[in-house]
Amino acid sequence: MSRKFLSGNEAFAEGIRLARPQVISAYPITPQTIVVERLSEMVEDGSLKAEYVHVESEHSALSCAIGASAAGARAFTATSSQGLLYMAECLYYAAGGRFPIVMMNADRSTALPWNIYGDQRDSLSQLDSGWIQAYAENAQEALDLALMSYRIAEDSRVQTPYMANLDGFVLTHTYETVDIPTHDQADRFLPPYETDNRIDLQNPKNMAFSAGPDTNYIFKYKAHKGILAAADVIKETEKEFESIFGRHYTGLTENYLTDDADYIIVTLGSIAGLCRETADKLRDKGIKAGVVRIRYMRPFPNDEISSVLKNVRAYAVLEKDISFGNEGTVFTNVNSALKKAGIEVKGYNYIGGLGGRNISAEDIEEIYTDIANGTDAVNFIGIGGEDNGK
Numbered sequence: 236m237s238r239k240f241l242s243g244n245e246a247f248a249e250g251i252r253l254a255r256p257q258v259i260s261a262y263p264i265t266p267q268t269i270v271v272e273r274l275s276e277m278v279e280d281g282s283l284k285a286e287y288v289h290v291e292s293e294h295s296a297l298s299c300a301i302g303a304s305a306a307g308a309r310a311f312t313a314t315s316s317q318g319l320l321y322m323a324e325c326l327y328y329a330a331g332g333r334f335p336i337v338m339m340n341a342d343r344s345t346a347l348p349w350n351i352y353g354d355q356r357d358s359l360s361q362l363d364s365g366w367i368q369a370y371a372e373n374a375q376e377a378l379d380l381a382l383m384s385y386r387i388a389e390d391s392r393v394q395t396p397y398m399a400n401l402d403g404f405v406l407t408h409t410y411e412t413v414d415i416p417t418h419d420q421a422d423r424f425l426p427p428y429e430t431d432n433r434i435d436l437q438n439p440k441n442m443a444f445s446a447g448p449d450t451n452y453i454f455k456y457k458a459h460k461g462i463l464a465a466a467d468v469i470k471e472t473e474k475e476f477e478s479i480f481g482r483h484y485t486g487l488t489e490n491y492l493t494d495d496a497d498y499i500i501v502t503l504g505s506i507a508g509l510c511r512e513t514a515d516k517l518r519d520k521g522i523k524a525g526v527v528r529i530r531y532m533r534p535f536p537n538d539e540i541s542s543v544l545k546n547v548r549a550y551a552v553l554e555k556d557i558s559f560g561n562e563g564t565v566f567t568n569v570n571s572a573l574k575k576a577g578i579e580v581k582g583y584n585y586i587g588g589l590g591g592r593n594i595s596a597e598d599i600e601e602i603y604t605d606i607a608n609g610t611d612a613v614n615f616i617g618i619g620g621e622d623n624g625k
Contacts, residue, residue: 236417239412239415242407244273244401246377247377249413250377251311251381254311255425256337256385257310259271259310259312260299260312261274261296262295264341265315267313267341270341274287286303292321297336304334305432307428307433307434309385311337311338316341319340320345326365326366328443330364334396335394335428335430336396338366339401340357341402342354342401342555345360350590351403352591353555353588355402355588356556359532366395367398367465367533368532369531371401371402379484383476384397385397387472406505414480414482466534473485487529487534487536488540488543492511492526496523496525501529501544501552501565502526502552502565503528503530503532503554506555510553514526514603527544537571540572540573541572544569544578545576548581549581549582549583553587553594570582584612587616587617588616
């Protein structure tokens, strides 16, 4: 194992190199571009043996990956923002075909107004497309997710495409020291891809077909069961990952100071670190603050969320997303988990970071103060007065 000073994009590219994809379909878009640039360099210098296909659009990038996966190859692509929305049609084809493609999405604001900076409205808009969705906090986790994603997606119980999300610029372009496994370690962890869900001239089969009302729902039910099965496969994969690489992960969520917490912020992505620092500061003042970081939005951690929030006085969901005319999508999912479990806890929704706007430690401390005192149900950070939540 070696150590390098890498950006989140570069760390993810290193993880993909270790996973040995056979086909990479690339179309650059800010702030994802560095990932496919580094992979092209790896293919060029021979450190990664893969077919590198520079396509003409994001729609073509995922279409190419679908074709490669249908032929039985391990495939990778990457995108961001409007690029993800442009390939949205193909997301459903990949999921419906049960093709375990891995795609990195650099979370970025969507138009209009045009903006290249990071929020999470692009990926969260696609929660219903049938993909596993993970959210990295730092560069090390980005590399590790790149390697774990194939083992999870390709498991016969899952057979589902996997979207790994990195916060645009805040994570994709920020440099950290990262541990890089050796190829021998990676090969022990991730065997070559083998599947029966592929084109086979010796054993012909029908793939990507139409299905009428009498059978269509069966395929959708199986796809749903595949994502649900991923919850256990993620835990198994992380346990094996720790035995080989020594790094520990905690499944669908990660909890911090939650055992005795009165007030908890639920969030996802890179902002979780600042939330934990703020919780430490408030603990020093005698306020029992905690943090839940959602690592996977699909499959959604219903049981984990309800278990950790059932005894708090109040919680807030802090997210970089808004479902216009209602509330944040993450808040909707968290609130649903509690309602299904029969838990009545007061919850508040904070929308921040849209278009890359900074969320400060003072903002987070104010959230804890607000939910302790009671506030409006939906709050936009940085917009005060009567307009907030209206």
